[in-house]
Amino acid sequence: MKRHPREGAKAAREGLERQLGRPVSRRDFLRYGAGAAVSVPALSAILAACGSNPRTTETAAFEVATRENPVRLPVIGEPIADNLEPEKGATLQLYNWDAYIWQHVIKDFCAEYDCDYEITTFNNMEEAVGKIQTGQLEFDVWFPTYDQLGKFVEGGFIMPLNHSYIPNLEANAWDVFQNPFYDQEWQYSVPYTVYTTGIAYRRDRIGDDEVSGAENPRALLWDSAYADKVGVYDSYRDTLGFALQKLGINDLNTEDAAQITQAKDALIELIDAVNVRATINGAYAKLPKGEYTLHESWSGDIVAGWGYTPKYTQSDYETLGYWSDPDVTKRPADNDLIVVGGNAKSPVLAHLFLNWMLDFQHAMDNFSWNGYQPPQKQADPDSLTSMQGLYSKISGSWAAPITYVPEWMSTAVVREDDLAQGLRVHELSPDGDQRWNDAWQEFKAGA
Amino acid sequence: MPEAPAATETPSRPEVPASGRRARKVARAEARKTSAWLPRWFWPSFTFPGLLWLLVMFILPFYAVVSVAFGSIDRFRNPLPVWQPWYWTTKYTGEVFQKFFGENAYLQPTFIRTLIYVGIASSILLVAGYAVAYYVARHAGKRKTLILVLLISPFWISYLMRMLAWVNLLESDGYVNRTLQLLHVTDQPIAWLQGKPITVILGLVYGYMPYMILPLFGFLDRIQPSLLEAGRDLGGSPTSTFVRVTLPLSKPAILAGLVIVSLPMFGDYYTQNLLSASPKTNMYGNLIDEAVGASGQGPQGAVLVLILMVMLLVPMMYYLRSTLRAQEGR
Numbered sequence: 001m002k003r004h005p006r007e008g009a010k011a012a013r014e015g016l017e018r019q020l021g022r023p024v025s026r027r028d029f030l031r032y033g034a035g036a037a038v039s040v041p042a043l044s045a046i047l048a049a050c051g052s053n054p055r056t057t058e059t060a061a062f063e064v065a066t067r068e069n070p071v072r073l074p075v076i077g078e079p080i081a082d083n084l085e086p087e088k089g090a091t092l093q094l095y096n097w098d099a100y101i102w103q104h105v106i107k108d109f110c111a112e113y114d115c116d117y118e119i120t121t122f123n124n125m126e127e128a129v130g131k132i133q134t135g136q137l138e139f140d141v142w143f144p145t146y147d148q149l150g151k152f153v154e155g156g157f158i159m160p161l162n163h164s165y166i167p168n169l170e171a172n173a174w175d176v177f178q179n180p181f182y183d184q185e186w187q188y189s190v191p192y193t194v195y196t197t198g199i200a201y202r203r204d205r206i207g208d209d210e211v212s213g214a215e216n217p218r219a220l221l222w223d224s225a226y227a228d229k230v231g232v233y234d235s236y237r238d239t240l241g242f243a244l245q246k247l248g249i250n251d252l253n254t255e256d257a258a259q260i261t262q263a264k265d266a267l268i269e270l271i272d273a274v275n276v277r278a279t280i281n282g283a284y285a286k287l288p289k290g291e292y293t294l295h296e297s298w299s300g301d302i303v304a305g306w307g308y309t310p311k312y313t314q315s316d317y318e319t320l321g322y323w324s325d326p327d328v329t330k331r332p333a334d335n336d337l338i339v340v341g342g343n344a345k346s347p348v349l350a351h352l353f354l355n356w357m358l359d360f361q362h363a364m365d366n367f368s369w370n371g372y373q374p375p376q377k378q379a380d381p382d383s384l385t386s387m388q389g390l391y392s393k394i395s396g397s398w399a400a401p402i403t404y405v406p407e408w409m410s411t412a413v414v415r416e417d418d419l420a421q422g423l424r425v426h427e428l429s430p431d432g433d434q435r436w437n438d439a440w441q442e443f444k445a446g447a
Numbered sequence: 448m449p450e451a452p453a454a455t456e457t458p459s460r461p462e463v464p465a466s467g468r469r470a471r472k473v474a475r476a477e478a479r480k481t482s483a484w485l486p487r488w489f490w491p492s493f494t495f496p497g498l499l500w501l502l503v504m505f506i507l508p509f510y511a512v513v514s515v516a517f518g519s520i521d522r523f524r525n526p527l528p529v530w531q532p533w534y535w536t537t538k539y540t541g542e543v544f545q546k547f548f549g550e551n552a553y554l555q556p557t558f559i560r561t562l563i564y565v566g567i568a569s570s571i572l573l574v575a576g577y578a579v580a581y582y583v584a585r586h587a588g589k590r591k592t593l594i595l596v597l598l599i600s601p602f603w604i605s606y607l608m609r610m611l612a613w614v615n616l617l618e619s620d621g622y623v624n625r626t627l628q629l630l631h632v633t634d635q636p637i638a639w640l641q642g643k644p645i646t647v648i649l650g651l652v653y654g655y656m657p658y659m660i661l662p663l664f665g666f667l668d669r670i671q672p673s674l675l676e677a678g679r680d681l682g683g684s685p686t687s688t689f690v691r692v693t694l695p696l697s698k699p700a701i702l703a704g705l706v707i708v709s710l711p712m713f714g715d716y717y718t719q720n721l722l723s724a725s726p727k728t729n730m731y732g733n734l735i736d737e738a739v740g741a742s743g744q745g746p747q748g749a750v751l752v753l754i755l756m757v758m759l760l761v762p763m764m765y766y767l768r769s770t771l772r773a774q775e776g777r
Contacts, residue, residue, distance in 0.1 A: 126742050127740060129524075133523050133525055228641040228642065229641070275725055278726065282724075289619075430524070433524065445554055445557045445729060445734065446725070
C-alpha cells in the first residue's frame with residue numbers, strides 16, 4: 001500500500017529511518033524537522049509550504065545508471081490491476097515542461113476516453129523536483145528526465161507500470177527503449193522524445209560548409225566575428241558539456257576538477273570574445289528572428305524553429321541550419337520520459353495516455369508541432385525530411401508547408417544509434433554536482 | 448486613568464517652542480484625555496491585524512530563509528531547512544563568503560555591478576521623476592488628476608508584461624529601431640537586446656519610474672505655498688527659492704523615493720533576464736534566482752539573500768534616521 005508523504009508522523013519517521021538506513025532517535029527526528037510536523041501541525045504546514053519535506057535528508061547519491069551499469073529500480077508500491085475500466089468523466093492532470101506537448105493530441109485522447117485535462121507546466125527540472133517533493137501536486141502523468149528517475153521512485157512519487165495497458169511500447173518504440181539502462185524492464189517509464197545537442201545557425205550568415213567544414217565547429221561560437229550574436233543554453237550540464245567538447249573532452253559526466261575548471265574558463269572566454277547570452281528560448285524563438293547567428297541547440301528546438309520565423313516562407317525556413325557531431329560516439333543524445341504519478345487520481349487513464357503517446361500516428365502528430373522526435377520504429381529516419389506532419393497541414397497560417405524535419409536539416413534527425421552509442425548525461429555525485437554548479441555560477445556571475 | 452502632567456506643562460512655558468519630542472508627548476496626552484473612557488488596549492489593538500500579517504507573511508518566511516541558509520540539502524539536492532538554531536551549520540555561509548572575499552572572489556564584481564546599475568538608474572529616476580512630480584504638483588492645474596491617472600496606469604499592467612513589451616519594442620525590427628532609422632538617427636538597427644548594460648539600466652528606470660514619482664508628488668503637493676511666497680518676499684529668485692526652500696523641504700520625499708526604488712532594484716532579476724541575458728550584465732538578483740533554481744544551491748541562495756538584507760540595512764537605517772530627525776525638527 002503506497003503512503004502519501006503527508007500521511008503523518010509514523011510515515012515520516014519510517015521514511016527517515018529508511019533514508020538514514022538505521023532507526024532514528026527522537027533527536028534525529030526533531031533535527032530533521034519531522035518531529036515538528038507531529039508536535040505543531042499548523043506550524044509545520046506553514047513551514048512545509050516553504051519547501052521542506054521532513055522525510056528527506058542529505059544522504060549519499062543514488063546508484064547512477066549508465067549504459068555500462070544498467071539499473072533495475074526497486075518496486076515501491078503496487079501497479080494497478082489488469083483489465084480495469086478507465087475513470088469516467090475524470091480530469092487527467094498532466095505536469096509537463098512548458099510548450100512541450102500539442103494539446104490537439106490530448107484533446108483527441110480525451111474525446112476517445114471521455115475525460116477532461118489540465119496541464120501544469122514547469123520551466124526546468126529543478127523547479128519540477130522542488131514542487132513534486134512537497135507532495136502537494138496530484139498529477140496523473142508527468143515528463144521527467146531519466147537522470148531523476150531513481151530519486152522519484154524511492155520517494156514514492158512515481159507509480160510502477162502495468163504493461164498490459166501499454167502494448168504500444170513493445171510494438172512501436174525503438175529497441176533501445178525495450179529495456180533501457182536507466183529503468184531496466186521499463187518498470188516506471190516510457191520514452192517520450194529523443195534529441196541530440198549541437199549548433200543551430202543562420203544559413204544566410206554562415207554557410208553549411210563553413211560550419212561542417214570547420215576544424216572544430218564548436219569553436220565557431222568563440223569567433224569574435226559573430227560577437228553579440230552567439231547564445232548558449234542557460235543550463236549548466238548542457239553548456240559546460242558543450243565547452244568540454246570544444247576542448248576535446250568528451251566525458252560529459254566528468255567530475256575531474258581540472259577539466260571542469262577548463263570548461264568554465266572557456267565559457268568565461270566566451271563572454272569576452274562574443275558577449276555570449278545564456279537563454280532557454282534563443283535557439284528556437286530568437287535565432288529564427290535573427291537575434292542570433294549561432295546558438296547551442298537541441299535538435300528538437302531548431303526543428304521547431306520554423307514556427308518562429310517572421311513570415312513563414314520557404315526562404316525564411318531555409319535560413320535555419322543545424323550541425324551535430326558527425327562522429328556518433330561524440331554526439332550528445334538524450335531522451336525524455338513519461339511516467340504515472342505516485343498519487344495519480346486516474347491511474348488507468350494515465351496508463352492509457354502513455355499508450356496513446358506511443359501510438360505511431362499520435363506520436364508523429366505531436367512531433368509535427370513540438371519538433372521533438374518520438375522514438376518510433378515505423379518512422380523511417382530518411383523519410384522524415386520528405387513527409388509533411390499534421391500541424392503543417394491543418395493550419396492555414398503558413399506561407400509554405402513544411403516537412404517533419406526540413407530537408408536541408410537531415411542532421412537534426414535522431415537515429416537509434418545516437419541513443420545506443422552517443423554521449424549520455426548521467427546524474428553526478430553530490431560533490432561532482434557541486435563542482436559543476438560552482439563553475440556555472442562563476443560563468444554566470446560574469447566575473 | 449491617570450492624568451498626563453505634560454498637558455499642564457506646555458502653557459507655563461509659552462515662549463519656548465515645543466520640541467518634537469515634547470510636542471508628541473502633548474499630543475499623546477491630549478489624545479488620552481479625549482478618549483479617556485476607552486480601555487488602554489483599544490487603540491493599540493488596531494495594529495493587531497497588521498502585526499499578525501507581518502508575523503505570518505514576513506517573520507516566518509524570513510525565519511525559513513535563515514533556516515535554509517544555515518540548514519542543509521536533502522537527497523533530491525533541494526534545500527532542507529533546519530528549524531532549530533542549535534543544529535545550524537555555517538558550511539554554506541562560509542562557502543558564499545569565500546566567493547565574496549576569498550582568493551577567487553567572483554561574486555564581488557556582480558555586487559559592484561549591481562551597485563553601479565542601481566546607482567545610475569536611481570539617479571536618472573530622481574532627476575526625471577522630480578521634474579515630473581514638480582510639474583504635476585505646481586503647474587499641472589486642472590490636468591493634475593489626468594496626469595496622476597496616467598502616472599498610475601502602468602500599475603495596471605504587471606512589471607513582467609511591461610518588460611516583455613519592451614523586448615518587442617527593442618528587437619532589431621521593433622518600433623524603436625524602426626523609428627530611429629526613419630528619423631535617420633541610425634542606418635543599422637541598434638542591438639539593444641544583445642547584452643548591453645544601458646538597456647538593463649533604462650529598463651530599470653522605466654519599470655520603477657512611477658514608484659519614484661508618486662512619493663515625490665505626494666510630498667511636493669503638500670508644501671505650503673506660503674513658504675514659497677515667503678522665500679520670494681525675502682528677495683529669492685525662483686531658482687534660489689527652489690534650491691533653498693523646496694529642495695530642502697523635499698529631502699524626506701527624495702530619500703523615500705530612493706529607498707522605494709533602490710531596494711527592489713537590488714533584488715531585480717527579470718529585467719536583466721529579459722533585456723540582456725548576458726553574464727556581463729548579471730545582477731545580484733540573478734545570482735539569487737539562479738541559486739534558488741539550481742540543484743543543491745538553495746542554501747547558498749538563502750545566504751545571498753541574507754547578505755543583501757544586511758547590506759541594505761545601511762541605507763535603510765540612514766533613511767529611518769533622516770525621517771525621524773525631520774519629524775523631530777517639525
